[in-house]
Amino acid sequence: TQLLEQSPQFLSIQEGENLTVYCNSSSVFSSLQWYRQEPGEGPVLLVTVVTGGEVKKLKRLTFQFGDARKDSSLHITAAQPGDTGLYLCAGKYGNKLVFGAGTILRVKS
Amino acid sequence: EAQVTQNPRYLITVTGKKLTVTCSQNMNHEYMSWYRQDPGLGLRQIYYSMNVEVTDKGDVPEGYKVSRKEKRNFPLILESPSPNQTSLYFCASSLRQPTNYGYTFGSGTRLTVV
Numbered sequence: 001t002q003l004l005e006q007s008p009q010f011l012s013i014q015e016g017e018n019l020t021v022y023c024n025s026s027s028v029f030s031s032l033q034w035y036r037q038e039p040g041e042g043p044v045l046l047v048t049v050v051t052g053g054e055v056k057k058l059k060r061l062t063f064q065f066g067d068a069r070k071d072s073s074l075h076i077t078a079a080q081p082g083d084t085g086l087y088l089c090a091g092k093y094g095n096k097l098v099f100g101a102g103t104i105l106r107v108k109s
Numbered sequence: 110e111a112q113v114t115q116n117p118r119y120l121i122t123v124t125g126k127k128l129t130v131t132c133s134q135n136m137n138h139e140y141m142s143w144y145r146q147d148p149g150l151g152l153r154q155i156y157y158s159m160n161v162e163v164t165d166k167g168d169v170p171e172g173y174k175v176s177r178k179e180k181r182n183f184p185l186i187l188e189s190p191s192p193n194q195t196s197l198y199f200c201a202s203s204l205r206q207p208t209n210y211g212y213t214f215g216s217g218t219r220l221t222v223v
Contacts, residue, residue, distance in 0.1 A: 097208050
């Protein structure tokens with residue numbers, strides 16, 4: 001059983017659509033990071049959220065950390081083919097960084 | 110350019126033949142780590158190093174060895190590879206604790222053991 005559950009596992013949408021992916025846990029995390037991994041490359045850090053209820057924006061991407069610090073969401077507005085990739089969340093659990101299995105996003109033009 | 114460089118990118122080997130995957134970072138990061146990525150299982154930590162000559166086991170260390178003789182290099186050694194070590198491997202570095210600073214990842218090494 002994964003400490004961090006990401007949903008959906010796969011998402012295929014048309015260019016221009018909006019989407020939200022989720023990262024959930026039964027445990028409280030001190031902080032949470034989001035990464036994007038493009039095909040054939042390593043993950044790249046997008047954002048770190050630390051405070052419960054925190055919202056951060058990165059261009060068309062909006063990241064939210066749940067009030068109880070057990071969940072997080074990533075919302076993409078007007079998705080583009082360049083957004084295609086694997087989105088990973090990683091939570092600080094004790095002194096460890098625990099990764100979810102990821103959401104594979106495909107944006108079709 | 111700040112980066113983590115790992116080699117080779119692709120490797121096919123036979124069971125039992127020792128191999129080394131190299132990893133080097135040019136950012137003067139203290140913390141380095143190796144992960145394997147398997148479908149549905151996400152990234153699992155193999156070994157990590159908090160500084161030179163300091164290494165420790167991650168979640169899946171069996172069948173692997175590491176060393177950290179210099180700050181910039183952190184090679185992953187498979188003494189006797191087996192087919193269940195077929196995977197995508199990533200080296201990553203962080204200024205200090207990745208829980209606070211996040212990781213910079215290499216581009217990955219796809220290993221197939223036949």
